[in-house]
Amino acid sequence: MIDVVDEHEEFMNELLRKLNGDEQVSDPFKAIVAVESFPIHDDKTNWRMKKPILSEKYVNAKQFKDCLTYYALVNGFSLWYHRSSENEVIAKCGQRPLRLKNPDAGTLGFYCIIFMKYNRYPSVGKGDEPKCSLRCFGRKMKTEDSFQVVSLVDEHTCVRSFRFRSLINYKWIGKEFGDKIWANPNIRLVDIADLVLKKYKCSVTLNQCSKATTWALSEYDKSIQQHYALLRSYGDELLTSNPGSTVKIGVTQNPDGKVYFDRFYVCLNGLKKGWKRGCRRIIALDGCFLKKPNQGELLTAIGRDGNNHIYPIAWAVVSVENKDNWTWFLELLAGDLEINGGVGITLMSDQHKGLIEAVKDVMPYAEHRQCARHIYENFRKKYSGVEFRNLFWAASKASYPVLFDTIMDRIRAANPNAATYLIERNPKSWSRAFFETNRGCRMWQLSGLPCPHACSAIFAMGKSPKDYIPAWFRKDMYIGTYSTYLRPAGGISCWVPNNLNKPLPPQPKKMPGMPKRKRRRAAHESGSGVRIPKTGVVMTCQLCHEEGHNKRGCKNVPKDKPVKVSKPLVRPRKDGRPSGAQSGVGASNTAAGSHV
Structure with missing residues (x-):
């Protein structure tokens, strides 16, 4: 124990001498990080800031394609994959003018259709317009297990696009907006399309939204089964x-x-x-x-x-x-x-x-x-x-x-x-x-x-x-x-597997009647805050003019609407004489006075 104390005191004295003098002191606890020759893609970057960089390394081709998808959404590029595999990916601009066999007729000929089938996007359009030079090429590295951007031409001359074709599919929508769908399984397809358009400025079809809803709910059911199995x-x-x-x-x-x-x-x-x-x-x-x-x-x-x-x-x-x-x-x-x-x-x-x-x-x-x-x-x-x-x-x-x-x-x-x-x-x-x-x-x-x-x-x-x-x-x-405290439990990765039977989620019970989508409000809870609720209001039928029902459930004989007796607008005299007499006398007196 004495040797340890002496060693510590010697170390501290040496450290103080270096601090007081001009000798540079190095931190012994500083980790030595190897300097990478190429930049590494950070997947935690905000989606608006993701952009492919020349010589940047990715984990695999899937991560590289995800980066290209967000890059295209931010800038409005309609990309298509000329090649797409686990070893190499080539992305080009997806906007090309169509070739017409007969421009005056305005229809596509049979030869043009066959040509577009094998060459979806021709390199030169009608009138020899220059093609868009946007191109990104990535492939798997031979020296290590990484995916790298080999060449990049980041020049886009086409107009902004709101339809991204194969870049955006139902699985991508289900992943991005799965939490919204899980929170509200009865969400409308139009609302999902509006969410995609509002966040990513991307137009999607209702068919894609329908498939995305089905896929997200099925994936959520699978995760629910896994969670019950871990109980x-x-x-x-x-x-x-x-x-x-x-x-x-x-x-x-x-x-x-x-x-x-x-x-x-x-x-x-x-x-x-x-x-x-x-x-x-x-x-x-x-x-x-x-x-x-x-x-x-x-x-x-x-x-x-x-x-x-x-x-x-x-x-x-x-x-x-x-x-x-x-x-x-x-x-x-x-x-x-x-x-x-x-x-x-x-x-x-x-x-x-x-x-x-x-x-x-x-x-x-x-x-x-x-x-x-x-x-x-x-x-x-x-x-x-x-x-x-x-x-x-x-x-x-x-x-x-x-x-x-x-x-x-x-x-x-x-x-x-x-x-x-x-x-x-x-x-x-x-x-x-x-x-x-x-x-x-x-x-x-x-x-x-x-x-x-x-x-x-x-x-x-x-x-x-x-x-x-x-x-x-x-x-x-x-x-x-509050003298006792609750000790935090470890995460799922720390749980010890249990060999007993793994329970499945409880089977849903179908209740009679139409399922209700809104919760019943209690007496002390207010309504929507826009209009006064009609709770307790007595209805009046428009056919028989009786209270307690409306015209849809009326079984009585229709009657004419009772005539309301209007009250006289002129104030009555205190002596009981009609007001017309007063006005007549006043009129005659006025006339007589004017005659005099």
Whole structure:
């Protein structure tokens, strides 16, 4: 050890002498890079800056042709390949004037057609016009495994072209705009053509766009199958990077022997430890649909930290939201969080029947609350209006039962059926007036913070209100929530192959009726923002002039449109005399006065 220290001290002293003197110091850690005799093409260059350079080297002929394609798109060159193989590529200008056998007739003769078949682009056009000299020749190098530009004539004299023939095919469109097609499989062909024209100034046909859509979706389906086959390796990587986590995968096997994905559960060790240390004992359960091409639903369990921020606990992907999958999810969640039958736990969810039944079986002692927003979504379908909206939320936020009963009396006075509907939804699960209490002040119990009256009493006793705040709101609990961290998992290249059966993507289920392309908007979501929605508007038939239907579904006898009685435009007299008499008298008096 002493020798190492001495050697290091000697090295540092020598380095200081060189720095203080005029002797040049070389960096011992600087890598020596071999100087290339020819430039190497950088594939990460922006497509607008790609350009073939004389003596530039490429990986293969495909990379060279891709560079030529972007170069032609930027400059509007219509290239065609005189030769195209893995060993050599010759690209020339694709614009040539056509030879006509009879220029006056304006048609192509038989000889000209045969000639163009073997010599697609003649070197000299009609009238001995000079040909375009654009030409690029590349071939595979003999000294190394690279593709190099041997000769380049970068002089183009033709007009700009918007049709690039064989340079742009359906596969190229599918590769360039695959993300747009995958995000919206029902995208119109015209929209794809507009995207190509807007970005690359290139005109493509609808047939090319149709083939590009089919090719992109088929390639995406292949990638989806490969991703599902890696699920077991992904689960192993999560367990390796985050020891103590819970990862479960369920599959179904058909009679033909094929294995299909069924469900997948994840609860990372850092999340479960953080919830146990500092989160409030309330868990929100919900599910949502997954977009195509991934079939199924996402189940989530979300907590709340001391600052009332959301805290993810666990999630699962299942084929369908039902009692069986919710029971499986809650059993795994209860085991990870060490919840014994739900004692001391408050659950909040929507009104899904399968979830309600699963909670009764797995966590029977948990206080199960329902989301007031979901209840209002169903309530407003039958009883809409601003008055019902304000009364419902006032009943939901009522802090004690007497106030709740008072608001329900107002709802009952407006519509008895509306009050009956809300009572049937079990107000104990969605109104704060019936939540469990341990103190005398309701606002103190609901918020967890002492109210002004409680603070006055606490100060009178000579104590601090901080001593009466729950532990969930304290700094040490909040720090304990995030004291654990999630370790990043390695990429796909780091995953260890799993020899178990590789699941296939779940088989799509065809639902009855026409598939909907737009998502259903909730009550609190606005429309397009252009026009007022017609929700709740009463229609009037133009045939029978009755309300409740339109002329398409009218089964009544057509009637004449009722005549509207117009109101008099002249203001009536206070003494009841007709206004015409007043005007007549005034007119006669005026006439008499003028006569005098």
